[in-house]
Amino acid sequence: MSLAILKSRALSGMEAPEVTVEVHLANGLPAFTIVGLPETEVKEAKDRVRAAIQNARFEFPARRITVNLAPADLPKESGRFDLPIALGILAASGQIRKEQLNRYEYAGELSLSGELRPIRGALAMAFAISLAKKGKEKAFILPAENADEAAFIQNLEILPARSLLDVCAHLNTASDGTALKPHIPQFEKGLPLYPDFSEVKGQLKAKRALEIAAAGNHSVLMSGPPGTGKTMLASRFAGILPPMTEKEAIETAAIQSLSGKFNSSLWKTRPFRAPHHSASAVALIGGGSSPRPGEVSLAHHGVLFLDELPEFNRHVLEVLREPLESGHIVISRAARQADFPARFQLIAAMNPCPCGYFGHPSGKCRCTPDAIARYQGKISGPLLDRIDIQIQISALKQEELSKQSDGESSEAIASRVNKAYRIQQERQGKPNNLLTTKEIDDLCRPDESGERLLKEAMIRLMWSARAYHRILKIARTIADLAQTVKIRPEHIAEAIQYRRALKEV
Structure with missing residues (x-):
């Protein structure tokens, strides 16, 4: 029978549903048809497959070839189906053996x-195949x-091949020297390298705030004049985050693989993404006719740094509300529909006004109150x-900067x-930023004086729930850094001062 059936995988968001590649050869005028909702890249496989088969010294059958990619209602994109289509044609025409086809996915x-060229x-x-093995x-x-x-x-055997001929030789032989060998990874899992905070002079308040943010998985906005070290601080933030777990590393690597940016040397290195302020909403959250991950997903389990925050289009910034x-x-x-993870830590930086020098000791700012309000708005x-x-990040005077030690x-x-992160994992199994309202009531209750202080701040500053x-x-994280069970008034007081970044005009 001139029919061959192979298994492959499509991509749908983070999932990789199984695709059955059915190849049938029939008598009639020569034709090559691919059905099963193929997109342009898959339709173009006809020319690539024909040339690859002929240049591998096989015969391309002059018959009516029909390739069905099932299920028919699942869109198929990219060139990943080239290999199974070519193997199906060779198997259906009797040029390679069919017996071992169902042992593999391609x-x-x-x-x-x-x-063979790399794929996204x-x-x-591979993860989907390992789950489906059963x-x-x-x-x-x-x-x-x-x-x-x-x-x-x-838990999955990986058989790398460099050409169509390598795969055909493997399927046509038993266990002699021409068979494909299981892959042994060649990368070394070393310690990740990040810029060091010791290079930052001064800015003790900012460093303390970033330490609290790292311990509790909190987002941060830094406001200050140009040249005060906002970008320098943000670029070093990933280096103080807790080490990645195996699960987090695989999730991050899977997203990088989907975008074609996987690099084995960055294994267990927390991503640091810093898109330019001209980025579109699609670039930030992902999208396209075949949805791909955006910056918020590429920063999964890492840092998303947005410099010059007010310069981003307001519509672009609003799309951050849901993933946050x-x-x-x-x-x-x-x-x-595609669902991508986006558990990132947002670090944002901005100037306090259009010229950047509002509140600067030099008094250089000449912005009007209306211009400052519009900019911050x-x-x-x-x-x-x-x-x-x-x-708020304050500017250091030259004499202060020169006196600072490392x-x-x-x-x-x-x-x-x-240490603080381990306390949170042992207590609730997640960082403090992910606590639910009920968990906040149970785990973050301050004493009477702390509660009174917080109520006064809410009334005066008109904060929301x-x-x-x-x-x-935040107060719970500060207490964890101090390794105390109870949230004290000084923890509440310190947390309150971290909610006022923008200077009042």
């Missing part, structure tokens, strides 16, 4: 010479350049309300952060 883009999403595909023996054949990322899934609360983003299109109240820590190292700060709960979570 993915790979073919060059015209028959070489290999890690997500005790069955199954391996994954894919391009050699994708082998390292797929090898992070340890929920930790994921749902991208809906007419034909499909570019950040909406609902978004500002969702940012936990809001601090600051405290990231290693010393990270040690305190890790969300701000009230965020102050309690």
Whole structure:
């Protein structure tokens, strides 16, 4: 029978649903048809596959070829189906053996010479195959350049190949020297390298705020004149975050794999994403006809740094409100829906006015009160309300800066952060920023004097209920850094001062 059936994987958000590649050869005028909702890249596989088969010295059958990618209602994109389509044609025409086809799943883009090129999403595909095995023996054949990322899934046999000929030789032989060998990863999992806080002179208040943010997974807004070190502080923030767990590292690597930016040397390194203020909403949250992750997802379990925050389009900033609360983003299109994780820590920086020098000791600012109000008003109240820590960064005088010795190292700060983070994991199994309202009532209750202090601040500063709960979570983190069970008035007082970043005009 001139029919061959192989298994591959599509990509739908973070998932990789199974795709059955059915290849049928029939008599009639020569034709090559691909059905099953293929997008342009898949339709173009006809020319790549024909050239690859011929240049690999196989015969391309002059028959009516029909390729069905099932299920028919699942959109198929990219060149990852080239390899299974080519193998299906060769198997259906009797040029390679069919017996071993169902032992493997296949993915790979073919060059015209028959070489295999890397694909996106290999890690997500490997993870889906490992979940679907259910005790069955199954391996994954894919391009050699994708082998390292797929090898992070340890309970799946990865068989890398460099060409169509390598795969055909493997299927046609038993266990002699031409068979594909299981992949042994060649990367080294060293310690991640980050810029060090010891290079930052002064700014003790800002360092303290960032330490609290790292310990409790809180977001931060820094406001201050140009040249005060806001970007320098933000670029070092990832270095004091708790070490990534295996699960977090795999989730981060899977998103990088989906975007084609996977780098095995950055394993367990927290991502630091700093998009330019001209970025669009789609660039920030993801999208496209075939939805792909945006900056908020590429920063998953890492840092999203937005410099010059008011210079971003207001519509672009508003899309951050949902992922800041929920930790994921749902991208809906007419034909499909994709759900990407987006549990990032937002670090934002801004100048206090259009010229940047409002409140500067030099008195250089000439902005009018209306101009300052309009500039600060570019950040909406609902978004500002969702940012936990809001601090002012003051400019240092030259004599003060020259007298400063080297600051405290990231290693010393990270040690305190890790201790506080472990306390939170043992107490509630998650960082303080993710506490629910009920958990806040149970775990973040201050004493009577602390409660009175917080009520007075709420009345005077007209805070919302969300701000009230965020102050309690910050105070809980400060208490954890002090390794105390009770939240004391000094913890509440320190938390309150971290909610006033913008100078009043």
